[in-house]
Amino acid sequence: MAIDLKQYKDIPHGDMPGDKVEIGEEHVKKAQLIMESLKGMLDEVIAKDGKAVITVCGGSGVGKSETASLLSYFLNEQGIGAYTMSGDNYPRRIPMYNDAERLRIFRTAGVRGLVKAGEGTMEHFDTIRKWQQEETDADRSHVSENPWAASYIDAGRKGLEGYLGTTNEIDFDEVSSIVKAFKSGQNKIYLKRMGRTDSELWYEEVDFSTIKVLVIEWTHGNSDHYEGVDIPILLNSTPEETLAHRRARNRDGKTDSAFTMLVLELEQNLLASQAHKAKIILSKAGELLSFDQYKELMNK
Structure with missing residues (x-):
């Protein structure tokens, strides 16, 4: 059954300036599937702590921004206040x-x-x-x-x-302080905004008084370098699937440099080393995976 995408056209997205979010049918189906598994986990955390932090992580082109935006949208529609925060605002350098x-x-x-x-x-x-x-x-x-x-x-x-995804590259302490402030019930929190140039850097005060769920969309959302995440969600893609996606996206025929491919490979290795912590793992094809199924898929 086809999904009417019109209702998702203008939903709130993550807070990374200039981030392009294009929601397609596959993103909606994945978000709906995640919601089915997420509901019980979320109810348990909120009942215990009053608030919950979800992270949506994964490699390049796997649909983190779109899926996180949809999860927040679905939660808000159910009367559970949610806000989508982009971890890409927190590297130490633009x-x-x-x-x-x-x-x-x-x-x-x-x-x-x-x-x-x-x-x-x-x-x-x-x-x-x-x-x-x-x-x-x-x-x-x-x-x-x-x-x-x-x-x-x-x-x-x-x-x-020794640099990628470490405290040398990313200000994990600032992300931790935001998570801590949110969970402690702070109603107004200043969040960082980072564009592409050195003149595009500012902070915006965000009202969290009605927010019960903070959704962080970020490659490094499942990192060991910060604390406070209740439900890590991994949107998985194999190296071959990531490469196919990037080739399809490069419409001018320009291929990624060897250095870019090396960065993507190292980021994939980081994601794999953290995958055991994920509470929900979803394949590129939109199938829920156990950790053992994930390992089998990645070792093919």
Whole structure:
């Protein structure tokens, strides 16, 4: 049965400035399915604590913003006040600078790794510089003809692992303080707003006096670096599904850089390491998964 999307066209979305939220039929079906599993869990938490924090996490293009917005909408329709907060407002740097910092860390660690491996010749540095200018220095295919490049890529990867999704990249303390203030019953809470440039940064006072459920939509929503989440929800996609989605979205035919693909892979690894905590796991195809089923799917 087809779903009439008109009623969802103007529903409130998350609070990330400029975030594009396009609700489709698949998002509605997933949100409805989640609501069926969520109801009992939510009733239990609210009965105990008066308020609840849900997080909707997952990788690139899995529909976090759309699904979280719909969950808040459905809860509000049932008379349970809900607000959708975007965790993407809480990195330590604006996106432009954070992207640059990720690349700086990868390249700095890579060059140091090259030196440590005894491969720091000027010839190798010149080749690395050429790849950097081409934005292909994270491409592992270079190793087949240049075995020494493995030292650069492996060290860069390790350096990036020490930054992505950590307290170095994200202000988890601020998110924790918001969750704590919400659960303690604070009626007015200032929430951060972050755009794409350094002039797009401000705070907005949000009225939580009628809100019982805080829905956080965020890749790192299930992270170990902050506390207070009652019901983590994982929207899963396999690496192949994520890649297919990104290829379909790039209508101009431009493919992601090797570095972007490395970032996505490392984020996928983080999500996998945290998946055991999820109370609800939903596949890309819209099927509820147990943790064992999730592991089986990801190990195929």
